[in-house]
Amino acid sequence: DIQMTQSPSTLSASVGDRVTITCRASQTIGDWLAWYQQKPGKAPKLLIYRASTLESGVPSRFSGSGSGTDFTLTISSLQPDDFATYYCQQYYSYWTFGQGTKVEIK
Amino acid sequence: DVQLVQSGGGLVQPGRSLRLSCATSGFTFDDYAMHWVRQSPGKGLEWVSGIRWDSGVIGYADSVKGRFTISRDNAKKSLFLQMSSLRPEDTAFYYCAKGDSGGSSHEFDYWGQGTLVTVSS
Numbered sequence: 277d278i279q280m281t282q283s284p285s286t287l288s289a290s291v292g293d294r295v296t297i298t299c300r301a302s303q304t305i306g307d308w309l310a311w312y313q314q315k316p317g318k319a320p321k322l323l324i325y326r327a328s329t330l331e332s333g334v335p336s337r338f339s340g341s342g343s344g345t346d347f348t349l350t351i352s353s354l355q356p357d358d359f360a361t362y363y364c365q366q367y368y369s370y371w372t373f374g375q376g377t378k379v380e381i382k
Numbered sequence: 383d384v385q386l387v388q389s390g391g392g393l394v395q396p397g398r399s400l401r402l403s404c405a406t407s408g409f410t411f412d413d414y415a416m417h418w419v420r421q422s423p424g425k426g427l428e429w430v431s432g433i434r435w436d437s438g439v440i441g442y443a444d445s446v447k448g449r450f451t452i453s454r455d456n457a458k459k460s461l462f463l464q465m466s467s468l469r470p471e472d473t474a475f476y477y478c479a480k481g482d483s484g485g486s487s488h489e490f491d492y493w494g495q496g497t498l499v500t501v502s503s
Contacts, residue, residue: 277444310489312427319477319493320419320427331491363427367487370441371417371429 278302278366282374288382295351297377299364304344308368311340311349314376315360323362324349354379384408384492386478391497394468404461404478404494412436412456415481417490418463420474420499430476431463435484446472468501475499 279302289295299309307327312320322331324340327347337352351358359381364374390402402418417432431442431452440452451464461478475498479490 308487312490314427319496320490321493322489322491325482325489325491365427365489367489371432371490373427373429375426 278305278369278372280364280366280372280374282362282364282377284377285375286378286380288380289354290382291354291356293354293382295354295358295379297349297362297364297379299342299347299349299374301345301347301366301368305366305368307343308366309340309342309347310365310367311338312363312365313358313360314363320363351379384480386480386492386494388476388478388494388497391476391499393500393502395503396469396501398468399464399466400468400499402463402465402476402478402497402499406459406461406480409480409492411454411459413484415484415488416454416461417479417481418452418461419477419479419490419493420472421477421496422471422474425474428474432481433461434486439486465499468499470501473499473501 281300309327311324314320328340339350361376361378385407387405394400418430433452449467453462475496477496478494480492482488482491
């Protein structure tokens with residue numbers, strides 16, 4: 277099974293900050309990686325797929341990069357609506373999520 | 383608009399069964415794979431099961447294999463999860479999710495609202 281490890285688990289940041297979340301796969305997954313945002317009590321929302329492709333309607337301050345085993349999600353200028361938990365997901369072999377990164381207000 | 387509306391959660395005793403449903407609209411249901419994902423309260427996301435557009439390929443997480451059965455009715459545009467021999471560790475919010483293709487490697491582009499399954503005596 278492919279394991280996904282995110283870091284950090286929690287991130288404290290302020291509005292306007294540049295934020296980076298990393299995700300590492302236990303084996304190479306090409307670019308078969310997605311990022312999701314989840315707010316309390318809500319379903320996850322797809323942000324990025326194929327490691328770097330922005331889902332329609334997602335603000336351009338979100339970007340993704342990486343391939344193989346190492347990936348990043350970057351929020352270029354954190355907005356109040358961005359405080360949430362973010363998950364990476366590999367879909368190279370079945371589907372596995374990272375443990376999540378909570379972005380909280382500093 | 384794409385909609386996935388779930389039903390069927392609730393409180394159930396250990397060892398009993400429960401069936402979840404996911405009614406869909408706004409897209410050509412039989413063109414896409416569908417999935418179930420769960421989230422224990424306060425925890426992360428766990429893929430549970432997936433089914434190809436034609437039900438020809440089905441997969442399960444090891445944690446539910448042999449106890450849960452995924453199915454779909456393309457005529458009714460609906461997805462189901464039959465859960466048997468339920469355990470306390472199956473307690474979670476269960477989400478249905480639409481795959482972004484009919485085949486194998488794909489992300490999940492739309493999700494249901496989630497339904498809570500609580501397994502307790």
